Amino acid sequence: MNVMRERRLRGAIPTQREVARILGVKESAVSKWERGVSKPRADKLPMLAKLYGCTIEELLASESEAQTQ
Incomplete structure (x- = not known):
């Protein structure tokens, strides 16, 4: 699972809608x-x-890389 999704589902960060608003992007992008x-x-x-x-490197890691960390 993607680090972004994993952390959001654990309640560590805001909803996709809130992230989109903070960053000035569409919710679909998040x-x-x-x-x-x-x-x-x-x-x-x-x-x-x-x-x-998390780190920028963690955000950009592929799912296979993220699973081994």
Whole structure:
């Protein structure tokens, strides 16, 4: 499971709607990031890492890499 989705489901971060509002993106973009369909733009990574309580590297790791960490 994607680190973003995992942390959100554990209640560690806001809803997709809140994340989208904070970052100024569509909710569908946050959904795609969580599902691994797409990656966020580089300018969004520092705020995403802060919101999700992880590193930028963790955000960008593929699911197979994330599972081994």
